[in-house]
Amino acid sequence: MLFFTQCFGAVLDLIHLRFQHYKAKRVFSAAGQLVCVVNPTHSLKYAPTRCAAVQASTEQGVLPPCHHHEVVHDPQLVPCTCPLFSCPWEGHLEVVVSHLRQTHRINILQGAEIVFLATDMHLPAPTDWIIMHSCLGHQFLLVLRKQEKYEGHPQFFATMMLIGTPTQADNFTYRLELNRNQRRLKWEATPRSILECVDSVISDGDCLVLNTSLAQLFSDNGSLAIGIAITTSKVHSSEAEM
Amino acid sequence: MLFFTQCFGAVLDLIHLRFQHYKAKRVFSAAGQLVCVVNPTHSLKYAPTRCAAVQASTEQGVLPPCHHHEVVHDPQLVPCTCPLFSCPWEGHLEVVVSHLRQTHRINILQGAEIVFLATDMHLPAPTDWIIMHSCLGHQFLLVLRKQEKYEGHPQFFATMMLIGTPTQADNFTYRLELNRNQRRLKWEATPRSILECVDSVISDGDCLVLNTSLAQLFSDNGSLAIGIAITTSKVHSSEAEM
Numbered sequence: 001m002l003f004f005t006q007c008f009g010a011v012l013d014l015i016h017l018r019f020q021h022y023k024a025k026r027v028f029s030a031a032g033q034l035v036c037v038v039n040p041t042h043s044l045k046y047a048p049t050r051c052a053a054v055q056a057s058t059e060q061g062v063l064p065p066c067h068h069h070e071v072v073h074d075p076q077l078v079p080c081t082c083p084l085f086s087c088p089w090e091g092h093l094e095v096v097v098s099h100l101r102q103t104h105r106i107n108i109l110q111g112a113e114i115v116f117l118a119t120d121m122h123l124p125a126p127t128d129w130i131i132m133h134s135c136l137g138h139q140f141l142l143v144l145r146k147q148e149k150y151e152g153h154p155q156f157f158a159t160m161m162l163i164g165t166p167t168q169a170d171n172f173t174y175r176l177e178l179n180r181n182q183r184r185l186k187w188e189a190t191p192r193s194i195l196e197c198v199d200s201v202i203s204d205g206d207c208l209v210l211n212t213s214l215a216q217l218f219s220d221n222g223s224l225a226i227g228i229a230i231t232t233s234k235v236h237s238s239e240a241e242m
Numbered sequence: 243m244l245f246f247t248q249c250f251g252a253v254l255d256l257i258h259l260r261f262q263h264y265k266a267k268r269v270f271s272a273a274g275q276l277v278c279v280v281n282p283t284h285s286l287k288y289a290p291t292r293c294a295a296v297q298a299s300t301e302q303g304v305l306p307p308c309h310h311h312e313v314v315h316d317p318q319l320v321p322c323t324c325p326l327f328s329c330p331w332e333g334h335l336e337v338v339v340s341h342l343r344q345t346h347r348i349n350i351l352q353g354a355e356i357v358f359l360a361t362d363m364h365l366p367a368p369t370d371w372i373i374m375h376s377c378l379g380h381q382f383l384l385v386l387r388k389q390e391k392y393e394g395h396p397q398f399f400a401t402m403m404l405i406g407t408p409t410q411a412d413n414f415t416y417r418l419e420l421n422r423n424q425r426r427l428k429w430e431a432t433p434r435s436i437l438e439c440v441d442s443v444i445s446d447g448d449c450l451v452l453n454t455s456l457a458q459l460f461s462d463n464g465s466l467a468i469g470i471a472i473t474t475s476k477v478h479s480s481e482a483e484m
Contacts, residue, residue: 190424211397
């Protein structure tokens with residue numbers, strides 16, 4: 001009996017996901033866009049993290065081995081931490097992707113433009129929605145985080161990081177786009193390197209920031225669809241045009 | 243002596259404004275764009291306002307004469323308040339523009355695309371930066387407001403309102419764009435009618451919202467340049483495209 005109930009639940013879940021997928025496709029209907037349903041991950045950290053330790057040691061003039069940005073240009077030599085979880089793993093830059101896939105079960109999607117459909121936006125902070133995006137010969141990490149910067153007032157922060165060095169990251173521009181109910185919000189910026197801490201990007205507010213009310217305006221039935229596009233940056237001639 | 247000091251101060255101010263104007267033009271350099279330097283206005287209200295009174299009376303089923311939206315389609319019959327100031331003035335929709343110009347000294351600019359350069363972003367909340375924009379045969383009001391929705395955490399809210407009825411407003415789309423340091427933020431929406439309360443648009447968060455940190459990233463030397471464009475909306479086919 002329990003088996004049948006579980007089967008029925010699984011089928012219902014599938015129908016629900018299919019419906020969300022269809023709705024997101026309808027909104028972001030450009031041909032060939034891949035819609036990926038991303039479920040939330042309850043953040044395990046927000047205790048004093050490695051990032052804080054890195055910052056403290058940097059202030060003292062001591063760089064921990066995992067953040068030797070000067071040497072990072074030779075990835076063979078540089079160990080790197082996975083910045084998103086409080087997991088004790090350390091590894092080289094080129095094995096971060098396989099670590100994120102295998103240990104943290106983060107999906108990887110191919111394509112220049114994808115739609116990231118974050119479900120269950122109502123879940124309490126802190127919550128992360130994470131996906132990897134393979135594009136233009138590189139892997140990027142999209143992080144959407146619900147966090148209470150000011151107590152009692154959760155906000156959503158979305159940023160894209162290159163699984164590569166800061167120098168490599170400078171060659172790209174990412175765009176995040178929300179589009180619903182005759183409203184559109186676009187954020188364009190250079191991705192940060194995964195060697196920089198995602199926590200500090202978010203605490204600096206140098207990313208797409210949404211108040212709860214704005215997130216509700218853009219979300220549909222508890223899910224938020226974010227269109228993602230990555231391009232190679234053209235020496236930012238874009239600043240000149242409107 | 244005092245006269246010479248004042249003259250010198252005025253010349254310095256002119257040079258400063260000219261320099262800001264030049265800088266904004268450099269960033270938003272599309273040909274023909276008009277840059278307008280907008281100085282802040284300290285809000286006189288945020289005491290119980292007419293809006294609150296309007297809401298209260300609406301809840302009691304009584305609409306005050308200035309908000310009879312049902313009758314508003316004949317502007318000859320409908321009195322209307324100026325929603326931005328705690329001034330006791332009431333008048334017909336078609337004289338709101340001259341009231342704002344004459345009594346509140348709000349500038350009016352012509353052109354499909356203009357740049358709004360708000361100065362002195364550091365001033366404490368509540369502060370408003372307001373301008374009128376004449377375009378496509380209508381007048382629009384751009385309001386940038388610094389307000390503490392959460393105590394101790396000022397935010398910036400920018401919205402555009404049509405000096406016209408809600409039905410007329412539905413025919414337009416406005417775009418606000420920030421562009422600096424390889425970052426770009428765009429907000430597109432249908433303008434609200436000036437008959438709706440700007441306070442409620444801001445408290446609903448249905449506008450461009452900037453945290454202080456994001457506003458600092460986009461501002462240059464204490465001034466924030468916002469590119470504004472207004473178009474007629476094409477039955478929102480835009481939702482389909484990315």
